[in-house]
Amino acid sequence: MSRWPPDTRERLRQAAFELFAEQGFAETTVPAITARAGLTTRTFFRHFADKREVLFTDDAEVPAMVERMMTEAPASASPMTVVLEGLRTVAETRFEPRKAAIRQLRELVRSDDGLRERDLRKRAAMADAVRQGFLTRGLDGTRAALLAETCVTLVYVAMTEWLDSDRALYDIIRDTAETLRAELG
Amino acid sequence: MSRWPPDTRERLRQAAFELFAEQGFAETTVPAITARAGLTTRTFFRHFADKREVLFTDDAEVPAMVERMMTEAPASASPMTVVLEGLRTVAETRFEPRKAAIRQLRELVRSDDGLRERDLRKRAAMADAVRQGFLTRGLDGTRAALLAETCVTLVYVAMTEWLDSDRALYDIIRDTAETLRAELG
DNA sequence: TAGGTTGATGACACGTCATGTCATCACCCT
DNA sequence: AGGGTGATGACATGACGTGTCATCAACCTA
Incomplete structure (x- = not known):
């Protein structure tokens, strides 16, 4: 004892x-x-x-997880393919099972500016992990940063919708990606 | 007196x-x-x-500026056209003349996590202003959020490059937008 | 010009956050 | 049996941020 x-x-x-x-x-x-x-x-x-930090312990491993998945993906895969495949895993293993907790956390974050700032920092940390992954895969700096930020944007916009719906997060992410592609093209 | x-x-x-x-x-x-x-x-x-706030007084008017420009743009213009036109003005009037100060601010922000968080919040505030602008122009919520975040990402990725180069910010923004379009398509 | 109002600042108290430092002591190792 | 280790307690300290009241020049207004 x-x-x-x-x-x-x-x-x-x-x-x-x-x-x-x-x-x-x-x-x-x-x-x-x-x-x-x-x-x-x-x-x-x-x-x-x-x-603030006590509220974000669950996200601590995510960046490492992202980097591992990105280095393990086949070298031939296109950037967006890598991202979408990775997001499928993250969505299913880390987000879907914790939906209620994430919803509760969102309410707390909304209630306090300091928490909002910390949330944004976690988001930035995730973007940075993705960026590192792209760099490792040989993308140039600008492209890596751009795609990483876009990827994280995608996830968060999709998550906002997901928390207020009954659909699967990954399906929403795919739709959101398609919307973005269409809007830019 | x-x-x-x-x-x-x-x-x-x-x-x-x-x-x-x-x-x-x-x-x-x-x-x-x-x-x-x-x-x-x-x-x-x-x-x-x-x-922290004392370091970000210059950005206080930017959200209002963004919203005004977006409501004044012709209703026929496509979302990305509106954004790029707006960014031209912002880049030329608010960023180019203050390049040295912005560079100095970047160094300070890099040196302190708390400042980094505040910087991210300002960035989020700008995204929200753009999002509001899109909503006013009739876009649905998801599309508005997605394009707004993407727009801000574009600016910040471009700014990173701009601060270390001699090119005009707006030119870099256009190139970055083109890169993103190509990468998603 | 007298008297009241306004608004920015000073002066002070206070609570919370965050950190440095040293003491304590069950557990582990040899 | 005895020393090392590592997590916690206990205490002091300083910076941050806010509430509150007093002060007093400048500005009305009659």
Whole structure:
């Protein structure tokens, strides 16, 4: 048996989510979170860089996942093919099963400017991972940045629609990609 | 003559830029800024919502400018035509004359995660203005969001290249748009 | 010109966030 | 048995951001 109860990080996350749901993000202090989790304030900041970060732990592995998928894809595949195939996996494994949680997170993010900024940063991190993947695949810098940003835009616009519909995310992504292609052509 | 020296806001901005350049953003405290400007800490926060905001005052009018241009464009013009025409004006009037300042701002933003987040928020605000413009022009929600985000992506990818080159921003934007079209088609 | 209003700033208190530092002590290893 | 390790507690500290009231030049308005 350990000196302290296990799962410190998860208990903090749990307490934070509960309190944010009960009172809102800004109204919840870090001491309140740690009190509920039975820990001290200092410990919270040992596990999360700041109060916002506790809401985005699930996305931590996504960039690495993206890079791996992009390097493993056949070298012959066209950029957009690689992206769409990768998105199919991400959509089915990481987004579809967590739809309710993502919806709840969206509401929280909408309620606070600071959270909105952090959300945008996560989005930018994802774009950067995709960009790296394209660079690895030999695209020039401009093209890699352009396609990466476009890809992330696609996902987020599609996700907005997905959260308010009953359709599969990947289907919406494909439609959105088609819409964009048509609009630019 | 007024009770206090005029241009409070501009003096604060000036002092902040100087100190950020001298010591970096994180190392500069708000009291240090107000001391240099000959004011009190409280006054700083009367003029700027937070320490970051002082770096982005120039972009404050851009969203309104975007919306105006988009409503004034002929109703017959295609979405991408409207955008590219608007971007010509923005590029020439707001970006080209401030190239050195924008370059300096980019370095600061790169040096601090908090500033990066704020920068992304400004970018999102611009995308939202464009989206509103498209909505006003009768596009459906998805299409408006998609094109707006794509437009902003275009500008930022192009700007990255522009800051390290001698070409005109608008020319780069056109090339970038063409690259995207080709890559998606 | 007297007197009231306005609006920007000063002065002060306060709560929260975030970090540095040292002590503690169950667990593990040898 | 004894030292090392690593997570947590305890405490201090400083910066950020806000609420509140006082101040007082400039501007009305009569």
